[in-house]
Amino acid sequence: MFNSLSDRLTATFKNLRGKGRLSEADVDATVREIRRALLDADVAVPVVRAFAAQVKERALGLEVSQALNPGQQVVKIVNEELVGILGGETRRLRLAKNPPTVIMLAGLQGAGKTTLAGKLAKWLKGQGHSPLLVACDLQRPNAVKQLQVNGQRAGVPVFAPHPGVSSEFESATGNPVEVARQGVAEARTRLHDVVIVDTAGRLGIDEELMRQASDIRDAVNPDEVLFVIDAMIGQDAVNTAQAFNEGVNFTGVVLTKLDGDARGGAALSVASVTGKPVMFASTGEALTDFEVFHPDRMASRILD
Ligand code: GDP
DSSP, rough: OOHHHHHHHHHTTOOOOOOOOOOOOHHHHHHHHHHHHHHHOOOHHHHHHHHHHHHHHHHHHOOOOOSSOHHHHHHHHHHHHHHTTTTOOOOOOOOOOOOEEEEEEEEESSSHHHHHHHHHHHHHHHTTTOOEEEEEESSSTTTHHHHHHHHHHTTOOESSOOSSSSSEEOOOOOOHHHHHHHHHHHHHHTTOEEEEEEOOOOSSSSOOOOOOOOOOOOOHHSSSEEEEEEEGGGGGHHHHHEEEHHHHOEEEEEEEOOOOSOOSSSHHHHHHOOOOOOOEEOOOOSSOOOEEEHHHHHHHHOOO
């Protein structure tokens, strides 16, 4: 639909070869193109602004080489900056020295948490772990059942507060904090080395949701708190991410629905405003549509 940033910058710079140094006017034209490309990729406006300023500073110091097209030189700078914001290297899951490792999921309703819980469980199982899923989303009527179905598909047991299709364990209480605590205790007893705690989401951010998520965090002291966010959320990514970062101080981000039209701007927005790494990507509804996130590949997707 859009020309890639690389094409746009090459056009902007076509007469600049051999100039020695880029003028401020040249750089301004470039930065305008970069700004447009990032907004097209749905990166949040304040993030675009800060990013453009950083690229401008580096581009102004650039020696125009005879050999290299200045457009390509600037694209290289943009790419390096994007990868840097996205966390540089792929960030691996932190495993507890004394198992079980506890992974808590948080995010808005519909972000894809329950689906992700099944995917993560399956992926971990494939790596030789023995995960237990814990159903703490007691707000949405079908969430416990949905997690049980996902658990069954993944071949992973589910600790749940109500009787259900595939639950091996039933907790006595409907209090999500208590369910989380009991789930982790059960994992320890049954020698599961990873516990994935699915929590409730709301359509919008609200205090009660944050308090509940934060209480669960305090109760089970997770090794990782993964903030799950829909890549299609676009400009709302910044506010949502900031609210969850303050509420639960998440340790990593999972971007979902990357199979859609989103060009991944949400990844950049979230990583930039929170400084937290994107760790995984969800790319469809099937349990196997799940990937470890690679900053360099996302940078290319944003720029293409
Ligand atoms: P939760 O409310 O955060 O637990 O969200 P769900 O896991 O229930 O997901 C909400 C909807 O999004 C469901 O219909 C899922 O099938 C769908 N979904 C989740 N992840 C993805 C994804 O990566 N791609 C697509 N296309 N759909 C997804």
